[in-house]
Structures are given as C-alpha cells and as structure tokens.
Amino acid sequence: MDPIQTLVKNLAEKHGRSRESVLPILQGVVEQENFLSERSMIEIAREIDIPAADVYGTATFYSFLETKPTGKFIIRVCKTITCAMKGKNQILFAIQDMLKIRLGETTPDKQFTLLETNCLGWCHKAPAMLINDEIYTELTPEKVREILSAYMKVNQNH
Amino acid sequence: MATSNQLKRVDFIFRNENDWEKILSSTLQRKPQDLINELISSELKGRGGAGFPTGLKWKLTAESKEKEKYVICNADEGEPGTFKDREILSRVPYKVLTAMAICGYITGAKRGFIYLRGEYKFLLPELNKVIDEFDYYCQETNLDFKISIFMGSGAYICGEETALMESMEGKRGEPRNKPPFPTQAGFMGKPTVINNVETLVHTFTIFKYGAKKFYDLGVQYSRGTKLFSVSGDTPKPGIYELELGMSLQDFVYEFGDGDTKAVQVGGASGFLVPRKKFKDAAIGFKGKLTGISLPTGGSMMLFNSSRSMFNVLDNYLEFFREESCGQCTPCRVGCQQLLLGIKAVKRGEKPASYLDKLLRLNETMQYTAKCGLGQSVANSFSSIVENFREEMIY
Numbered sequence: 001m002d003p004i005q006t007l008v009k010n011l012a013e014k015h016g017r018s019r020e021s022v023l024p025i026l027q028g029v030v031e032q033e034n035f036l037s038e039r040s041m042i043e044i045a046r047e048i049d050i051p052a053a054d055v056y057g058t059a060t061f062y063s064f065l066e067t068k069p070t071g072k073f074i075i076r077v078c079k080t081i082t083c084a085m086k087g088k089n090q091i092l093f094a095i096q097d098m099l100k101i102r103l104g105e106t107t108p109d110k111q112f113t114l115l116e117t118n119c120l121g122w123c124h125k126a127p128a129m130l131i132n133d134e135i136y137t138e139l140t141p142e143k144v145r146e147i148l149s150a151y152m153k154v155n156q157n158h
Numbered sequence: 159m160a161t162s163n164q165l166k167r168v169d170f171i172f173r174n175e176n177d178w179e180k181i182l183s184s185t186l187q188r189k190p191q192d193l194i195n196e197l198i199s200s201e202l203k204g205r206g207g208a209g210f211p212t213g214l215k216w217k218l219t220a221e222s223k224e225k226e227k228y229v230i231c232n233a234d235e236g237e238p239g240t241f242k243d244r245e246i247l248s249r250v251p252y253k254v255l256t257a258m259a260i261c262g263y264i265t266g267a268k269r270g271f272i273y274l275r276g277e278y279k280f281l282l283p284e285l286n287k288v289i290d291e292f293d294y295y296c297q298e299t300n301l302d303f304k305i306s307i308f309m310g311s312g313a314y315i316c317g318e319e320t321a322l323m324e325s326m327e328g329k330r331g332e333p334r335n336k337p338p339f340p341t342q343a344g345f346m347g348k349p350t351v352i353n354n355v356e357t358l359v360h361t362f363t364i365f366k367y368g369a370k371k372f373y374d375l376g377v378q379y380s381r382g383t384k385l386f387s388v389s390g391d392t393p394k395p396g397i398y399e400l401e402l403g404m405s406l407q408d409f410v411y412e413f414g415d416g417d418t419k420a421v422q423v424g425g426a427s428g429f430l431v432p433r434k435k436f437k438d439a440a441i442g443f444k445g446k447l448t449g450i451s452l453p454t455g456g457s458m459m460l461f462n463s464s465r466s467m468f469n470v471l472d473n474y475l476e477f478f479r480e481e482s483c484g485q486c487t488p489c490r491v492g493c494q495q496l497l498l499g500i501k502a503v504k505r506g507e508k509p510a511s512y513l514d515k516l517l518r519l520n521e522t523m524q525y526t527a528k529c530g531l532g533q534s535v536a537n538s539f540s541s542i543v544e545n546f547r548e549e550m551i552y
Contacts, residue, residue: 020346022328027309054329061330061483064276064312080238081426081473082389082459118314118477119238120277123389123459124396133279 008043017048026059035066071106071113076130079116082123091127094141098148165412166401168383170363172249178256185365190264200369201381206354207455209443218341219265222349227267229258230352234275236314237425239457242385243355244278245397251288257358261351262303270305273322276312314481318529319352332485333529356385377403380442391415391462406439417462425457426474427534430541467546478535489532492523510551513543
C-alpha cells in the first residue's frame with residue numbers, strides 16, 4: 001500500500017467508516033499532507049464507500065481544506081473589518097516582501113503559502129494571522145518579520 | 159428616548175469558582191421538570207444572536223419521545239467582531255461541560271458535542287484535558303453522558319444551527335429548511351438541543367444562583383447579562399460582561415475614543431448605528447417600550463470619523479459574498495450584485511439612484527433568502543446606505 005492509502009485507512013480506523021467521519025478524515029489528511037489531492041479524495045471515497053463526488057463536494061466547501069498543493073506552513077492573514085482598519089495591508093506587504101510571493105502563491109521551496117482569510121476572532125488584538133494552527137496577534141511589520149525569520153530558521157535546521 | 163442607565167459591569171461568567179462538581183451533583187438531584195421551570199422563569203434567551211428562549215428549547219427536546227437525543231454546544235464563533243466564546247472555552251470550560259451534562263439530564267440526551275471552529279484549533283489540547291477530567295468524573299458518578307469535540311474547517315455559515323448539523327454529518331455546510339426545527343429533528347434526524355457557548359454558561363449561573371438572581375439583572379424582555387466583544391476605534395478593546403438594556407450612548411461614553419462616528423452592533427450581520435441615533439438605541443431584544451432595540455451576539459465595533467463607511471460596507475459585502483454557501487439564489491447572486499453595485503456607484507458608472515435599486519434587491523433578499531445569512535445582509539447594508547448615502551456616492 002502507498003502512503004496515502006495507509007494514511008486514509010488509519011484515519012478510517014480511528015474515526016469510523018460512516019458519512020459523519022468524512023470531515024475528521026479530510027482534516028486528518030490535510031494535517032499530514034497539507035492539502036487534499038484528487039488521489040486522497042478518491043481513496044477516502046473508496047474506504048468509506050460513498051461517491052468520490054460527495055467527498056469532493058464536502059472538501060471544497062470548507063476554506064481550511066485546501067485542494068491545491070500548498071506549502072508546509074500556510075499563512076492566513078485576517079482581512080475582515082477590524083484587522084483591515086488596523087493595518088492588515090502593511091502586514092501583507094511585509095510578508096510578501098520577505099517571502100517574495102504574492103497573495104495565493106507558494107514559495108518555490110514549498111515552505112510557505114500566503115492566503116487571506118475571514119474573521120479569526122481576534123478583533124481586540126488586530127491585526128491577526130494564523131500560521132497553520134498557531135495564532136499571532138497585534139502584529140506590526142517588524143513583529144511579522146521576526147516571526148517569519150524564526151520559522152525560516154527552524155526549517156534550515158531540518 | 160431609550161431608558162438611560164449607567165453601564166452595569168457584572169462578573170458571573172468568568173468568576174472562577176471551581177465548584178462545578180458540587181453544582182452538577184446538586185442539580186442532578188432535582189426533578190427535570192423543576193429545572194426547566196426555573197430556566198423558563200429566568201427568561202434566558204439565546205446568546206448567539208437569534209435570542210430564542212433557552213428554557214423552551216430544552217423543554218421541547220425533553221418532551222420528545224425519541225430515545226436518541228443530542229446536546230450540541232455551538233462554538234463556531236464566526237461573526238466579525240465576536241471573540242467571547244473562545245475566551246469562555248479557554249477560561250471556564252468546565253462551566254460549559256457542566257451545563258451540557260445538566261441539559262443531557264433534563265432532555266434525556268446521552269451524547270454531547272462541541273462544534274469548535276477550525277480557527278480555534280489551538281484550544282484543543284487544553285480543552286481535551288478538561289473533557290477527559292470531566293469524563294472521569296462522569297464515570298465515577300455513573301453519569302451516562304459523553305462529550306466530544308467536532309472540529310469545523312473554516313466556514314462562517316456552519317454557525318447556523320442546521321448547517322452545523324449538516325457539517326457534522328459529513329456534508330457541505332448548507333442550511334436546511336425549517337421546520338422541522340432541531341428540537342424535533344436535528345443531528346442525524348434526532349431531537350437536538352443546540353446552544354451557543356455563552357448561553358450554556360448562563361444556565362450554569364442560573365442553576366447555581368437561582369433564576370431570580372438572573373432575572374433581576376437587565377430590563378424587561380432582555381433579562382440577565384451579556385458578554386460584549388468590543389473592538390475597533392476604542393482605547394479599551396476586550397471582553398466585558400454588562401447588563402442588557404443599556405443605551406448605546408452610555409456604551410459609547412464608556413468605550414468610545416471621543417470621536418465615535420458609528421457603532422456596528424451585532425457584527426457584519428447586525429446594524430450600524432450613526433452618532434445621531436446613539437441616544438435612541440438600546441442593546442437588547444425586541445419588545446422594549448422605547449427607542450430602537452438592538453439584539454446582538456455581543457459584537458460591538460466602533461468606528462471613528464477617520465473611517466470611510468464605503469470601505470466598511472465593501473469589507474462586509476466581500477465577507478458575505480465569500481461566506482454565502484451558494485445554495486439559494488437570493489443570497490448567492492444577491493451578495494455578488496450588491497458588491498458590484500456599490501462599486502459601480504462609487505466609480506460613477508451607475509447613477510446615485512442605483513442605490514435605491516440595490517436597497518430593493520436587499521429587501522428581496524431579506525424576504526426570500528433561505529437562512530439567517532442572506533436575510534441579515536440587509537441589516538448592515540440598509541443601515542449603512544441609508545445613514546451614509548453621501549459616502550457611498552462621493
């Protein structure tokens with residue numbers, strides 16, 4: 001069995017093989033693979049015996065389930081009103097400048113993907129962003145550069 | 159003019175008492191019917207924004223003859239400007255779990271779920287620890303109730319109760335037709351109580367201190383306290399527990415930066431109140447005798463005079479356009495057209511009178527959209543366009 005097959009099988013063992021397990025399994029795949037390949041969705045459909053179109057339909061509904069390849073770290077900058085008022089654009093510029101990518105793009109070394117997202121629920125500490133599941137608040141361009149450097153350093157050591 | 163009270167700070171929700179085991183065991187010794195009556199007499203209404211009477215919701219579910227029932231805690235806090243539920247779950251999670259177990263006892267449900275939004279995944283390790291402890295307690299005391307967490311994956315619409323249930327069933331988070339309501343046919347078609355995180359904590363307060371203590375706070379039709387998430391142009395953003403029924407004028411006096419131009423009450427799906435109407439507006443559910451009453455899930459966003467209301471509306475509509483589930487036409491097409499429309503007016507491609515056409519489209523959405531999302535776009539759209547028309551044009 002190839003790695004995707006094994007991963008899906010393990011997740012199905014853990015969460016069950018009913019329709020209600022679809023979302024936890026999709027989330028499990030994203031946690032491992034960073035995104036959902038067509039292959040993995042077909043595999044999930046086979047494993048819990050539902051049409052692949054249903055798996056695809058569910059997966060594409062949720063903004064945190066990527067169906068295109070992404071970097072290891074997904075940066076999601078909040079763009080909703082309070083963050084927008086408190087300097088979201090400067091944060092975005094700082095990140096783009098540092099990683100040399102535009103919004104929606106992934107760095108060539110497949111480490112970072114830059115996205116915008118809707119309200120993260122940190123309006124009192126705006127602007128905010130998520131890097132994978134980690135939250136960073138009250139951002140300034142300097143702070144963002146420090147955070148990203150730390151991520152880049154960790155990467156080099158691996 | 160709305161009744162003018164001073165802001166009344168209260169501290170029930172975050173009061174850390176660590177006596178949940180005592181409250182749980184003493185509450186479980188009382189008759190379910192008595193508990194329901196107590197909850198109904200407190201006049202607690204749902205704190206997620208819609209304001210359905212909580213006691214009635216529990217009663218309807220309890221009355222159902224079905225064997226299998228569920229309790230769901232709605233922690234899919236997605237409304238722009240709200241962040242109170244996260245704070246509750248990280249500071250007093252055991253109150254939420256206790257309230258869910260009491261609800262299970264009253265309604266006959268044996269399973270509880272917390273639907274946590276994907277953006278709050280970092281809460282998981284701590285929350286799971288508390289749930290394990292709680293689980294252990296339930297086993298020790300032979301209480302047949304099990305709570306687990308279901309993670310969302312970044313969809314605002316899943317905060318709508320039926321969309322949330324669809325999502326838990328492994329489908330696209332598209333709202334269902336109502337009726338049947340979740341109290342009759344909810345998760346997996348079984349009777350389900352679904353409450354906001356804050357509502358559950360209020361039931362804990364009520365079972366601990368009695369309904370009277372809760373009822374004595376607030377004003378007629380809007381009893382008790384409410385958590386407010388304050389953000390925007392304010393010197394003291396944060397979370398505050400206040401009595402319901404306060405006037406917006408008093409609120410701005412306390413939280414404004416001295417130059418407050420407008421306040422968005424209830425998030426992007428709520429109402430924008432301009433400065434000249436502050437003194438007539440009160441925060442609470444409909445039915446107050448005087449002035450405008452504004453129900454809210456607790457989101458209070460302040461804007462000072464440096465902000466363009468066009469940009470604010472543009473941001474909201476962009477939000478709704480992305481978050482509309484796309485199931486019903488009024489919402490799917492409506493959100494897109496409203497956004498295109500205000501941009502066209504701003505660029506001068508359409509005359510100012512086009513705004514009136516957009517307001518009519520807005521009204522159509524309010525009546526024909528399937529769920530609260532499409533219906534409530536009208537709230538912010540009409541309140542901004544009507545009060546700041548010149549900013550939309552020039």
